[in-house]
Amino acid sequence: xxxxxxxxAEESTKRLELRSTAHSFTRIISEGTNxxxxxxxxxxxxxxxxxxxxDYHEKESLQPGQMSWQAISEDEPPGKPxxxxxxxxxxxxxVSIDEDIEVLKQYGHSAKRGxxxxxxxxxxxxxxxxxxxxxxxxxLDCDVKTIRTxxxxxxQKHDVIxxxxxxxxxxxxxxxxxxRAVEFFIQGKDTVTIARDMNHSLKAIERYxxxxxRVVYCQAQLRNTLKTALVVGVSVVAVNxxxxxxxxxxxxxxxSERLSEIxxxxxQFWEYQDSKxxxxxxxxxxxxxxxKNF
Numbered sequence: 144x145x146x147x148x149x150x151x152a153e154e155s156t157k158r159l160e161l162r163s164t165a166h167s168f169t170r171i172i173s174e175g176t177n178x179x180x181x182x183x184x185x186x187x188x189x190x191x192x193x194x195x196x197x198d199y200h201e202k203e204s205l206q207p208g209q210m211s212w213q214a215i216s217e218d219e220p221p222g223k224p225x226x227x228x229x230x231x232x233x234x235x236x237x238v239s240i241d242e243d244i245e246v247l248k249q250y251g252h253s254a255k256r257g258x259x260x261x262x263x264x265x266x267x268x269x270x271x272x273x274x275x276x277x278x279x280x281x282x283l284d285c286d287v288k289t290i291r292t293x294x295x296x297x298x299q300k301h302d303v304i305x306x307x308x309x310x311x312x313x314x315x316x317x318x319x320x321x322x323r324a325v326e327f328f329i330q331g332k333d334t335v336t337i338a339r340d341m342n343h344s345l346k347a348i349e350r351y352x353x354x355x356x357r358v359v360y361c362q363a364q365l366r367n368t369l370k371t372a373l374v375v376g377v378s379v380v381a382v383n384x385x386x387x388x389x390x391x392x393x394x395x396x397x398x399s400e401r402l403s404e405i406x407x408x409x410x411q412f413w414e415y416q417d418s419k420x421x422x423x424x425x426x427x428x429x430x431x432x433x434x435k436n437f
Contacts, residue, residue, distance in 0.1 A: 165191065165241070208238035212282070214272035221311055233270040235263045237282055242344035254342040257293050259283055261320045262347075264306050269378040273308040301341055321351050322384055328352045329392050331401055353408070358385040360409025375412075 165187050173183035205211065216229040237259065247255040260279055267274045276294070280287045294305050303323045304310055320341065327337045334352060338345040354377055361371045362382070372379045392398050 205234065206236075208240060209234055209236050211235075212267075212274075212278070214267050214270075214274050214278065215308055217268065217271045217273055217311075221308075231270065231272045233267055233272045235266050235282070237263065239344075239347075242347050245344045245346065246342065250342045253293065256283055256285070256289075257297050258343055258347070260290065260293055261297070261305060261343075265321060268306040269380050271380075273306065273311060275308045279307070321381075322388055324348050324351045325355045325385065325388055328355070329388065329398055329401055329405070331398070353412075354381070355385050355388070356405045356408035357412045358382050358409075359389050360406055360413055362386060364413060 168190070169180065169183045169187045172178065172186050173180050176183070178186075212233055212235050213230045214233050215225075216231050219228045239262065242262075243255050243258060246258050260283070263279070263282065264274050274282075276287050276290045279290045283290070294307065297303070297320075298305060301320065301323055303320050305320075320343070324337050324341060324343070327340070328334065328348075328351075332340075334345060334348045337343070338348045341348070354375060357375045358371055358377065358381075361374050362368065365371050365374070368379055368382045368386070372382045375382070393402060
């Protein structure tokens with residue numbers, strides 16, 4: 144049988160998927176419990192969410208596909224010589240296997256690279272650092288001209304700002320891709336449509352919208368952005384930008400139905416957090432009783 148270019152590309156994609164920790168865990172679950180691969184994948188997803196690993200990981204330790212990088216501090220003014228700038232060590236997700244393969248298969252290499260640019264520049268900004276176009280070219284193994292073209296095309300198509308050091312003066316008033324996706328969600332678009340219109344991963348869009356719902360409800364309960372950031376597992380910067388979008392739409396009756404759905408999703412997450420706390424307190428009490436009886 145003669146293999147076409149498409150066949151070889153599909154085989155390459157499958158080999159990449161085998162490298163993910165999620166795939167390994169799913170296989171172990173399936174073999175150990177004799178359940179179907181689909182059931183095992185659901186268990187894997189829930190395990191990642193509960194234990195804050197994989198796509199739900201927000202800690203400092205590096206995950207597969209991540210690397211540390213020295214980036215220019217967000218506080219450094221434009222035009223300052225590079226050798227005089229303060230640098231920060233940050234964590235970047237260069238490859239997110241599930242998300243990047245999804246975009247590659249549906250929209251091609253350019254769209255995949257665009258998603259990578261969006262993700263790592265946003266991650267850098269959340270850590271109060273800014274990547275240059277030269278940084279992006281090195282990290283994504285291409286030339287600066289390609290990076291510049293990708294950024295220009297995406298910003299024009301989606302009316303968002305990609306937060307590179309060169310765009311620093313525009314970062315404040317402009318929307319990033321994450322906020323634009325959430326804005327489309329508030330306006331009534333479903334996540335599949337948003338992902339298609341933005342040439343973005345469905346999984347990433349779902350993560351943005353879920354985080355928004357959780358931030359809105361948790362902030363209403365806690366009235367503290369730092370506590371909300373800790374509970375939801377996002378940065379304070381992300382909390383503030385999500386709350387800015389909430390304030391923009393919350394009192395508009397045109398979006399009342401959608402906003403009530405958002406509150407419902409956020410409340411479910413809040414109840415889930417409460418149930419975990421209750422289980423933790425019950426376990427602590429049980430352990431204390433055991434120690435007293437020892």
